[in-house]
């Protein structure tokens with residue numbers, strides 16, 4: 001580990017006192033790598049049966065595992081099938097500790113690139129509505145890709161400031177995650193570049209931004225709703241200090257207990273306004289458990305939760321309806337046509353939430369992009385393939401992850417089919433690996449034209 005900033009170290013010494021030598025020593029221990037199973041596509045038990053990696057459970061989060069860096073799960077076809085997300089172990093904690101019930105309206109306000117939004121979306125199990133927002137357009141694109149890879153179909157990806165978003169969603173969400181931009185002091189071991197750009201003005205700088213973000217988040221929370229605030233920094237201004245600001249200025253907010261774990265440390269009232277409630281916050285220190293530095297606070301807004309409203313029905317024109325019906329003959333799971341909307345030639349499947357009153361909002365995606373209407377046909381999209389399971393489509397080509405054609409498929413090459421693999425009917429095939437969809441191909445005799453989009457071909 002390169003030199004850590006001196007002022008940071010002296011602050012940590014004052015904060016940790018007798019624990020400080022152990023904290024300092026943790027920088028000599030290599031960081032840990034984590035993988036979180038996408039329970040929207042596969043159960044944890046089933047994943048463990050098929051996983052080719054040597055995994056050890058992360059004891060404080062469900063569905064999270066340590067993996068060995070040399071196993072490179074990002075290069076395995078199961079990654080392209082969206083079966084897991086690679087995430088630093090401590091960073092899995094906030095989404096794990098915010099209880100989400102299918103059907104709820106959920107906001108991830110600072111969501112890119114989607115480490116936590118994918119977990120929240122998976123917990124919704126296709127029911128309810130997830131708004132995943134980020135102020136940065138380029139980062140919001142990565143967020144959209146990760147949600148699509150995960151097969152999350154009931155989400156909206158927005159690119160707004162918290163203030164503007166608050167204008168659209170007053171007291172609207174059941175659950176909100178604020179994984180705030182912060183000075184990143186907890187990440188110095190994972191990414192030494194963060195230490196290089198740190199200086200003593202960073203905590204105050206981010207503290208101001210965080211106050212604005214959390215005030216807007218609170219205005220979007222329903223009475224009775226819950227909000228989880230998290231950072232990956234140690235500084236008191238951004239943690240206990242920020243929560244003290246909330247307790248002093250928003251009397252309707254109270255802190256809740258967070259499901260415990262032996263390695264967690266409690267929030268320290270002396271680092272805030274001495275309110276004893278701050279002990280309910282959680283601090284994660286790298287010398288106490290196998291993860292990087294984090295802070296969590298779970299809060300509730302007083303009041304009773306009111307039920308969310310349902311989506312009004314959409315109406316398709318006759319031509320679109322016909323083309324879609326033709327394709328959907330082969331889709332074996334229910335897609336209610338009253339949720340389908342055509343914008344230009346693009347076809348979307350909307351979530352349960354009425355979004356007709358969101359005019360002017362900057363968004364990258366509302367609902368699931370199903371595909372495009374061409375002259376006489378419907379062409380399904382890559383995100384649609386990722387939102388299906390292999391049982392959901394009548395014509396599948398299922399290849400083992402060890403079949404060399406899988407990596408060729410993921411590189412965009414045309415495949416040759418064996419005698420047994422040639423489908424009875426030419427046309428769209430859902431290409432799967434070990435039963436998990438990767439994308440589309442179009443069969444013509446014994447060849448499969450590749451429909452895996454170039455923008456999705458990364459490192460395979």
Ligand SMILES: C[S@@+](CC[C@H](N)C(=O)[O-])C[C@H]1O[C@@H](n2cnc3c(N)ncnc32)[C@H](O)[C@@H]1O
Nearest residue numbers: 110111112113114115116135136162179180181
């Ligand atoms: C800690 S990162 C979020 C990581 C993300 N939750 C995940 O798990 O992958 C903080 C994010 O906040 C965004 N951000 C910065 N300022 C913001 C603001 N004022 N409002 C909303 N988001 C902001 C940044 O672009 C960044 O993507």
